[in-house]
Amino acid sequence: MKSVLLLLFLSVLSLLSLSRRAEGIRWLSLSSTAEHVNKTQQCKTMQGLVSSQVQLCRTNLELMHTIIQAAREVKKTCQKTFVDMRWNCSSIEAPKYLPDLERGTRESAFVYALSAAAISHTIARACTSGELRLCTCGPIPGEIPEPGYRWGGCADNLHYGLLMGSKFSDAPMKMKKKTGSTANKLMHLHNSEVGRQALKDALVMKCKCHGVSGSCSIRTCWRGLQDLKEIALDLKAKYLSATKVVHRPMGTRKQLVPKDIDVRPVRENELVYLQSSPDFCTKNEKLGSVGTQERQCNKTSSGSDSCDLMCCGRGYNPYNEKVVERCHCKYHWCCYVTCKKCEKMVEKYVCK
Numbered sequence: 001m002k003s004v005l006l007l008l009f010l011s012v013l014s015l016l017s018l019s020r021r022a023e024g025i026r027w028l029s030l031s032s033t034a035e036h037v038n039k040t041q042q043c044k045t046m047q048g049l050v051s052s053q054v055q056l057c058r059t060n061l062e063l064m065h066t067i068i069q070a071a072r073e074v075k076k077t078c079q080k081t082f083v084d085m086r087w088n089c090s091s092i093e094a095p096k097y098l099p100d101l102e103r104g105t106r107e108s109a110f111v112y113a114l115s116a117a118a119i120s121h122t123i124a125r126a127c128t129s130g131e132l133r134l135c136t137c138g139p140i141p142g143e144i145p146e147p148g149y150r151w152g153g154c155a156d157n158l159h160y161g162l163l164m165g166s167k168f169s170d171a172p173m174k175m176k177k178k179t180g181s182t183a184n185k186l187m188h189l190h191n192s193e194v195g196r197q198a199l200k201d202a203l204v205m206k207c208k209c210h211g212v213s214g215s216c217s218i219r220t221c222w223r224g225l226q227d228l229k230e231i232a233l234d235l236k237a238k239y240l241s242a243t244k245v246v247h248r249p250m251g252t253r254k255q256l257v258p259k260d261i262d263v264r265p266v267r268e269n270e271l272v273y274l275q276s277s278p279d280f281c282t283k284n285e286k287l288g289s290v291g292t293q294e295r296q297c298n299k300t301s302s303g304s305d306s307c308d309l310m311c312c313g314r315g316y317n318p319y320n321e322k323v324v325e326r327c328h329c330k331y332h333w334c335c336y337v338t339c340k341k342c343e344k345m346v347e348k349y350v351c352k
Contacts, residue, residue: 024102024112024172024173024184024185024188025101025102025108025111025112025115025172025188026047026048026049026050026172027048027049027053027067027071027168027169027172028048028071028074028075028092028111028115029047029048029071030046030047030048030067030068030071031068031071031072031074031075032047033046033047033068033071036065037057037061037064037065037068038061039061040057040058040061042057043057043058043061043064046064050171050172050175051175052171052172052174052175053168053171053172056167056168056171060134060164062132062133062134063123063132063134063164063168065131066122066123066126066131066132067119067122067123067168069122069126070115070118070119070121070122070123070165073118073121073122073228074092074111074114074115074118074119075089075092077114077118077228077229077232078092078110078111078114078232079092080229080232081229081232081233081236082236083305084298084303084304084305085304085305086279086280086281086292086295086304086309086310086312087107087277087280087289088295089107089111090288090290091107091108091111091288092111100287100288100289101288102184103275103287103288104183104184104187104273104274104275105273105274105275105276105277106239106242106271106273106277107239107277107288108187108188108191108273109187109191109239109242109271109272109273110191110235110236110238110239110271112188112191112192112195113191113192113194113195113198113235113238113271114195114231114232114235115169115192115195116165116166116169116170116191116192116193116195116196117195117196117198117199117228117231117232117235118195118228119161119165119168119169120158120161120162120164120165120166120196120199121161121165121199121225121228121231122161123135123157123160123161123164123165124138124156124157124158124160124161124162124225125156125161125225127156127157127160127161128154128155128156128157128224134160135157135160136157137153137154137155137157137222138154138155138156138157138158138159138160138222138223139155139159140155141223145221148217148218148219149207149218149219149221150218150219150220150221151220151221151222152220152221152222153206153208153220153221153222154222155222155223155224156203156223156224156225158199158200158203158223158225161199162196162199162200165196166192166196169192170189170192173185173188173189173192174189182247182254183247183256183274184274186247186255186256187245187256187272187273187274190256190266190272191271191272193268194235194238194268194269194270194271195231195235197268197269198231198234198235198238198269199225199231201234202225202226202230202231202234203223203224203225204223204224204225204226205221205222205223205224206221206222206223206224207219207220207221207222208220208221235271238269238270238271239271241270241271242270242271242272242273243258243259243261243266243267243270243271243272243273244258244259244260244272244273244274244276245257245258245259245266245272245273245274246259246274247274250265256272279312280292281312281314282312292310292311292312292351293314293351293352294350294351295310295311295350295351296348296349296350297310297311297316297349297350297351298310298349299316299349307349307351310351311351311352312351314351314352315351315352316349316350316351316352317349317350317351317352318347318348318349319347319348319349319350320345320346320347320348321345321346321348322343322344322345322346323343323344323345323346324341324342324343325341325342325343325344326339326340326341326342327339327340327341327342328340328342
């Protein structure tokens with residue numbers, strides 16, 4: 001009886017420990033929230049929020065719909081970005097695989113960076129579209145545009161997006177109570193800032209033409225953000241070249257420094273991780289791996305989506321799938337195209 005009680009106690013302790021470790025990214029579970037947030041009482045019942053996020057919810061209730069949208073965008077964008085790799089962002093199916101996102105791997109580095117970028121991106125765009133009454137268009141740039149160009153339109157309000165986005169997404173890592181290791185918190189804060197920096201770099205000039213018969217003699221321009229998928233691809237490149245770090249004394253305090261390189265500070269634009277990742281070939285819930293069985297692979301590819309790499313040498317099975325394509329297209333003067341729909345069988349492959 002004592003041994004059973006001890007096992008039960010250890011099990012509960014383990015679950016409590018996991019929930020505390022997972023706090024940094026648990027707000028992504030808002031992606032499954034279907035309800036419309038219009039009462040402050042709802043803030044306390046929302047899954048995945050720490051106390052400071054609940055307080056932000058209460059004081060910025062209108063913002064929560066945008067944050068829920070951001071959580072959905074993170075999940076969708078992450079899975080699309082990694083569809084061609086063994087790790088396909090399955091870890092983001094919160095809360096089942098949260099341990100993987102809190103182990104300090106390069107996968108967690110990417111998710112934290114993308115999450116930080118996505119929440120600020122979604123808020124900035126919501127200001128522009130008028131979805132948020134709390135903010136308006138971004139400011140007009142101070143520099144004088146070239147001849148033929150003029151500032152106008154409605155710029156994405158990146159300043160407000162970064163301000164509110166960082167307040168919300170960084171809140172769990174800045175809590176005073178001791179939850180999780182200091183090294184993990186520093187890693188998550190650093191990678192979140194890398195995500196926001198990638199967002200700043202994605203602010204580009206967008207223009208609309210004016211003039212007789214589309215001559216574009218005058219262009220009205222504003223600062224707008226690239227789509228989140230473009231930012232995710234930038235962060236994926238940083239994921240592939242991420243730096244492994246250790247937490248050790250540097251001067252008067254402990255800092256994250258590269259493990260296998262000559263001592264230097266961690267660069268502001270590089271993703272960092274503390275622990276090596278599994279190979280993601282086989283299912284291991286503890287490590288956050290769902291394995292690659294039944295994953296589709298590309299027989300003719302030599303990249304990460306190739307059947308050799310994706311299937312980890314286990315081999316693959318072919319199957320036929322019916323696809324519908326546009327065919328026999330004709331151009332009609334002026335100015336439209338008509339097409340027929342054709343069916344054909346395509347051979348595809350899945351890992352054993």
